[in-house]
Amino acid sequence: MKATTAIPTLALCLGIAMPAYANRVFVSNEKGNDVTVLDSETLEVIGTYPVGARPRGITISPDGKELYVCASDDDLVRVFNPETMEETHTLPSGPDPELFVLHPSGNPLYIANEDDNLVTVVDTKTHKVLAEIPVGVEPEGMGVSPDGKIVINTSETTNMAHFIDTDTFEIVANVLVDSRPRFAQYNDAGTKLYVSAEIGGTVSVIDPVTQEITKKITFEIPGVLPEAIQPVGVRVTKDGSKVFVALGPANRVAVINGETDEVEDYLLVGQRVWQMAFTPDEKYLFTTNGNSNDVSVIDVAANTVVKSVPVGQQPWGVIVAPN
Amino acid sequence: MKGRIIILLAGLSVSTPVIAQQAAPKPMQTVRAAVLRVDAPTLLPISRLDTPPGDLGFAGAKLAINDNDTTGRFMNQDFQALEITATPETAAAELDKLLAEGIPFIVTLADDAQTVALADQVGDRALIFNARARGDNLRGADCRVNTIHTAPSYAMLADGLAQFLMWKKWDEWFLIAGSHPDDIALADAYRRAATKFGAKIVEERTYEDTGGSRRSDSGYVQVQQQMPVFTQDAARHDVVIAADENSVFGDWLPYQTWDPRPVAGSAGLVPRAWSPNLEAWGALQFQNRFEKLAGRTMRDEDYQVWLALRMIGEAATRTQSTDAPALKEFMLSDKFEVAGFKGQKLTMRDWDHQLRQPILLATDSVTASVSPQDQYLHQSSALDTLGIDRPETQCKF
Numbered sequence: 062m063k064a065t066t067a068i069p070t071l072a073l074c075l076g077i078a079m080p081a082y083a084n085r086v087f088v089s090n091e092k093g094n095d096v097t098v099l100d101s102e103t104l105e106v107i108g109t110y111p112v113g114a115r116p117r118g119i120t121i122s123p124d125g126k127e128l129y130v131c132a133s134d135d136d137l138v139r140v141f142n143p144e145t146m147e148e149t150h151t152l153p154s155g156p157d158p159e160l161f162v163l164h165p166s167g168n169p170l171y172i173a174n175e176d177d178n179l180v181t182v183v184d185t186k187t188h189k190v191l192a193e194i195p196v197g198v199e200p201e202g203m204g205v206s207p208d209g210k211i212v213i214n215t216s217e218t219t220n221m222a223h224f225i226d227t228d229t230f231e232i233v234a235n236v237l238v239d240s241r242p243r244f245a246q247y248n249d250a251g252t253k254l255y256v257s258a259e260i261g262g263t264v265s266v267i268d269p270v271t272q273e274i275t276k277k278i279t280f281e282i283p284g285v286l287p288e289a290i291q292p293v294g295v296r297v298t299k300d301g302s303k304v305f306v307a308l309g310p311a312n313r314v315a316v317i318n319g320e321t322d323e324v325e326d327y328l329l330v331g332q333r334v335w336q337m338a339f340t341p342d343e344k345y346l347f348t349t350n351g352n353s354n355d356v357s358v359i360d361v362a363a364n365t366v367v368k369s370v371p372v373g374q375q376p377w378g379v380i381v382a383p384n
Numbered sequence: 385m386k387g388r389i390i391i392l393l394a395g396l397s398v399s400t401p402v403i404a405q406q407a408a409p410k411p412m413q414t415v416r417a418a419v420l421r422v423d424a425p426t427l428l429p430i431s432r433l434d435t436p437p438g439d440l441g442f443a444g445a446k447l448a449i450n451d452n453d454t455t456g457r458f459m460n461q462d463f464q465a466l467e468i469t470a471t472p473e474t475a476a477a478e479l480d481k482l483l484a485e486g487i488p489f490i491v492t493l494a495d496d497a498q499t500v501a502l503a504d505q506v507g508d509r510a511l512i513f514n515a516r517a518r519g520d521n522l523r524g525a526d527c528r529v530n531t532i533h534t535a536p537s538y539a540m541l542a543d544g545l546a547q548f549l550m551w552k553k554w555d556e557w558f559l560i561a562g563s564h565p566d567d568i569a570l571a572d573a574y575r576r577a578a579t580k581f582g583a584k585i586v587e588e589r590t591y592e593d594t595g596g597s598r599r600s601d602s603g604y605v606q607v608q609q610q611m612p613v614f615t616q617d618a619a620r621h622d623v624v625i626a627a628d629e630n631s632v633f634g635d636w637l638p639y640q641t642w643d644p645r646p647v648a649g650s651a652g653l654v655p656r657a658w659s660p661n662l663e664a665w666g667a668l669q670f671q672n673r674f675e676k677l678a679g680r681t682m683r684d685e686d687y688q689v690w691l692a693l694r695m696i697g698e699a700a701t702r703t704q705s706t707d708a709p710a711l712k713e714f715m716l717s718d719k720f721e722v723a724g725f726k727g728q729k730l731t732m733r734d735w736d737h738q739l740r741q742p743i744l745l746a747t748d749s750v751t752a753s754v755s756p757q758d759q760y761l762h763q764s765s766a767l768d769t770l771g772i773d774r775p776e777t778q779c780k781f
Contacts, residue, residue, distance in 0.1 A: 159669075176669055197454055197455055198454045216454075217666060217723075218694075218723065219451075219454060219458070220698075221458060223458075232458075237701065240729055241666070241723045260721075260728060260729045261729070262729075286758065288727070288728040288729075288766060288767075291727075310727075
């Protein structure tokens with residue numbers, strides 16, 4: 062049990078049926094070279110910790126014991142003890158790691174090397190590079206199928222979603238999407254793959270079996286210039302019913318019906334919203350707002366923004382501890 | 385699993401928008417292009433930092449070909465760009481050689497007059513991408529149907545600066561133009577921008593290029609005496625705007641004006657297509673990629689050549705074709721868009737073949753702003769608040 066030490070008494074008191082334990086929320090600050098840690102219940106900042114040069118992608122192992130940070134300008138992945146925020150070791154990542162995804166089992170780690178047009182596969186136990194897979198220009202978005210058999214990489218200048226077989230490390234399919242694909246996210250059932258296109262202004266919904274685009278979600282917000290609508294991060298609730306899309310300088314998060322893929326709501330958040338993460342109970346969704354240096358906290362059930370919390374300089378990525 | 389596995393992708397090929405692996409690889413299809421740079425003899429610029437590098441424009445071409453080829457591996461497409469330098473005298477002969485080789489896409493780095501001459505020489509034998517000449521006449525009365533402009537026009541640059549100055553409420557301008565024809569054309573664009581956005585040009589002066597030494601050991605001594613006097617007794621103004629296309633005086637204006645006023649235009653806050661200090665919108669990794677390749681920072685010309693060749697690559701990807709007429713048709717259609725690391729898609733104006741693009745307002749160290757400014761609205765594209773819009777064009781193809 063890794064309930065946070067910040068408010069243990071309260072957490073225990075609330076622990077009746079399905080206890081809402083507080084979780085640690087980790088926000089990487091690209092320009093601050095640090096990670097801000099928040100408490101998911103009090104929504105207060107617990108602390109800020111140095112993590113290396115230009116931290117962007119951030120994720121945590123399924124057991125909650127290892128926090129991984131892409132230290133882009135250090136050309137490696139730094140690994141921290143999420144409790145103490147002490148660095149335990151580093152992983153070789155290839156140059157300029159930007160974003161990564163863990164295999165559902167927690168190993169290996171698939172890393173997009175933006176400057177070198179590669180996806181690097183690293184064993185999180187042995188710390189060895191297992192493969193380097195050439196992909197398109199400026200690889201960024203990384204997604205993994207729920208069964209762990211396919212990893213998706215999006216290349217921002219090639220404008221494709223590359224389907225990579227996790228057994229053979231070979232690309233098995235490429236799907237052309239709109240300009241500057243930033244993020245790839247499966248739903249938990251593995252029936253839909255969402256790929257955002259920042260400059261194209263769309264989210265492509267891809268059938269993972271046929272690799273065909275079944276729908277292109279477009280966005281329209283009264284009073285917001287179409288050019289400012291730039292989809293980046295995508296998160297899907299576990300039941301697949303709600304899809305959240307961060308719209309960058311539109312300063313909105315779109316709420317999409319996961320059945321119909323229709324936009325149902327736009328939530329006003331901070332400036333230049335890019336990445337998002339749920340709490341394990343999906344009560345809250347945290348968004349990183351790079352230009353207003355804060356995170357917005359969305360009440361997932363109510364579709365409302367309940368708070369914004371100042372963090373470090375140019376927050377980029379966010380992950381919530383699973384326990 | 386031990387050791388590294390490098391997986392090659394040569395076996396992938398393409399047929400439909402869903403690109404699935406096929407059993408037998410098709411032969412690579414090649415798209416050929418050339419970059420023709422016409423180097424006219426000029427004096428050195430005021431600042432040694434502005435001295436043109438030997439690979440000006442060509443480094444941008446190399447990066448674009450690398451980018452296109454990386455994507456091309458998935459599409460069975462190969463991209464090539466010849467790099468040709470010429471003088472104003474040899475340009476026509478060099479162009480003839482390229483046309484004789486049947487190269488369908490030619491990126492030119494030449495001045496206004498030579499760009500029109502090259503376009504006329506080409507006729508319908510190739511498509512020209514103008515990656516340097518910024519004269520408004522090239523998008524107006526002297527426009528050519530075979531020419532796409534990736535370089536922004538004077539009007540776009542002047543409008544981009546004007547929008548920012550109006551947002552600042554700095555609407556009284558002191559315009560100082562050089563004496564060369566392109567300085568006069570650029571000054572015309574500032575006059576037009578002032579009228580368009582409601583600024584007043586309260587004073588105009590011409591800085592005659594008398595052929596003096598621009599960069600001698602004692603240059604600043606002379607300038608320190610000249611510039612305050614030259615700008616003395618001007619009508620009350622908010623900002624000094626320099627129109628100096630030939631690096632004769634503009635860079636000497638900041639801090640030397642009689643009145644304590646900021647300088648914009650050809651010095652100070654400069655409207656431009658690209659700036660090596662831009663970081664937003666993925667520009668940082670684009671700059672990194674370029675600097676690793678070229679060993680220097682990216683110039684406007686490099687960016688504009690890169691854009692031209694990326695347009696060709698993007699068209700080849702989207703149409704899944706290497707057929708030059710098909711690529712040309714697609715690039716000139718309203719379906720075409722290309723990402724250019726400036727925060728929004730770049731598209732084609734059908735009335736003059738100018739690529740729509742944001743204008744950076746940059747100092748030496750930072751990009752201070754990017755136009756269009758949010759406050760300027762347009763019925764079809766905010767980017768069309770910059771430059772010559774459809775109703776006012778003088779271009780007839």
